[in-house]
Amino acid sequence: MHFYVNFSPGDEKQVKAVVAEAASVMSYIATKVCGSNMDSCTRVRFQTWFGHPRDGKLDRVREVISRMATCLSSSTVRFKYKVGVPGTFAEALAGNKSDTYKQLSSETYKMTIYQAFFGLPRYADVKNNDVTDMDDSQMETFFHELSHLAGGTDDEDLDDGTKAYGASDAKLLITQDANHSRARNNADNYGFFCMAMGRYRYLTF
Numbered sequence: 001m002h003f004y005v006n007f008s009p010g011d012e013k014q015v016k017a018v019v020a021e022a023a024s025v026m027s028y029i030a031t032k033v034c035g036s037n038m039d040s041c042t043r044v045r046f047q048t049w050f051g052h053p054r055d056g057k058l059d060r061v062r063e064v065i066s067r068m069a070t071c072l073s074s075s076t077v078r079f080k081y082k083v084g085v086p087g088t089f090a091e092a093l094a095g096n097k098s099d100t101y102k103q104l105s106s107e108t109y110k111m112t113i114y115q116a117f118f119g120l121p122r123y124a125d126v127k128n129n130d131v132t133d134m135d136d137s138q139m140e141t142f143f144h145e146l147s148h149l150a151g152g153t154d155d156e157d158l159d160d161g162t163k164a165y166g167a168s169d170a171k172l173l174i175t176q177d178a179n180h181s182r183a184r185n186n187a188d189n190y191g192f193f194c195m196a197m198g199r200y201r202y203l204t205f
């Protein structure tokens, strides 16, 4: 069951479309990543955002993906509109004081969607003909927050202490741990992986 609070009718329609698309993409990804054999297209995208599947623990990624899919298909989620500040698109609310955006295992998942979210494109197109170079989008933002809510991911730090936000940082993070443990716990790595899987699910390359 999904609840929508405080949205204008037009904004609510947009968020519902994002949620419906995300639910469809997540169930698709869950079959691709959590099954026994990853196909070659999935493997290429997995390697881009999480490092080689052979390195480190696959279980963590499978757990987060499966929780994200289940959250949308069978949990209660409450979406609430707030004006917010420019540049902040959404937030996954939590009761845990040590991490304001992480919410794992709740009967009711809560996500706040800010005004700036509605200025983003649904999906971002690739830049410079590079399928791994993408800007923010509604879908990427949504998957990022969903990974916090359902998978308990963090916004991990790069070696220089800054947060790994954005496609370039997400890819850089993979190179900074041999077993890719931070990349596999970083919300933006899930955001971009899920967006790429959704955007290009009908293409093979």
Ligand SMILES: [Zn+2]
Pocket: 101, 144, 148, 154, 155, 187
């Ligand atoms: Zn985050």
